[in-house]
Amino acid sequence: MSSTEHPTATPPSHVVQDARRALEVCNACRYCEGFCAVFPAMELHRDFSNADLSHLANLCHNCKDCYYACQYAPPHEFGINVPKAMAELRHASYAQYAWPRGLSGAFQRNGLITALAMSGGIALVLLLTLLLQNPARLFGILPVAPGAGFYLIIPKAVMTLTALAAGLYALLALALGFRNFWKDAGTTRVSGADIHQALKDAASLRYLGGGGHGCNDENGAFSNRRRYLHHLMAYGFLLCFAATCVGAVYDLLLGYPAPYPPSSLPVLLGIAGGAGIVTGCAGLLWLKMAGDQDPQSRNLLGADTGLLLLLLMIALTGLLLLALRSTSAQGIVLCIHLGLVLGFFLTMPYSKFVHGLYRFGALVRHAADQRRHG
């Protein structure tokens, strides 16, 4: 084991062997070297440590271009399937770096874990509400006015402390998981220019652009659909996060708690963000199910779709909550929405959400490696 390899956890050996074999063939062939960042990064190596393989797997954007271009892809006897090998290794790396180590198994049954988190979060919020409040408030019509509304359904202390505890835990687990990933990659010197380049590549999803013509989203035909849908989902998520931050400032600093009028900044940000998430997640789910399954790993279907479904449900219930204000359904929809958000926070460090962090780390290392090697 090299000094940079992780001391306790390693991905399954057959997953590592498949990825190593595919990349060794690619390193001799090099036909796809202009497709994405993986191939130039691969060409810096004569052989691949587990840490190198993990870095390359997280650099792959799963665009599938190299599958449809490959003369050695199935049914050729070599059976080279780089997107599938990279996806399986990437998923194994999430478990490898997870913090705490004891919860890394959550990645293996991610679909089931997400379903349990969704139903458990809803059940917990409903139970707390029924125990701590007058049950009539859950089904009553509440006033939409400053100082009233949501805290009449769920007490302020319960809502704030639960969100704070779950959010801080998620941040801690994500940060320590990323630290494991970064240490294992053995990246040493990184400049501001490397981080800037990585930010640009991540924000534009450069490697899903295929140099302008797009990628093989569904099959051998090129399109930019996946790139645009991913943009809608990711920027929608950021808008919803901004809406939550503005709402927190209104509430905690200005003493002006939710719900806010439809023309207020938190609501406008939330509507735009929610629409982006719904469109992006629904489109990505459709692409996942309708696309050619050969370059995909069936074993990862639950993990790939679990996070998309959870985000879709959170956005839909958020928009529904806005539509059902001042009705007797407001209380129950609020509990379902907050239960899903709680489930999201608790599963965030053990779901595909981590791919954003690890891919960004891989892009930073790639920028640093390319700068050093000219």
Ligand code: SF4
């Ligand atoms: S994916 Fe196939 S064509 Fe592309 S570099 Fe690898 S072996 Fe060559």
Ligand code: SF4
């Ligand atoms: S699937 Fe796309 S991003 Fe991944 S190695 Fe192949 S060409 Fe590169």
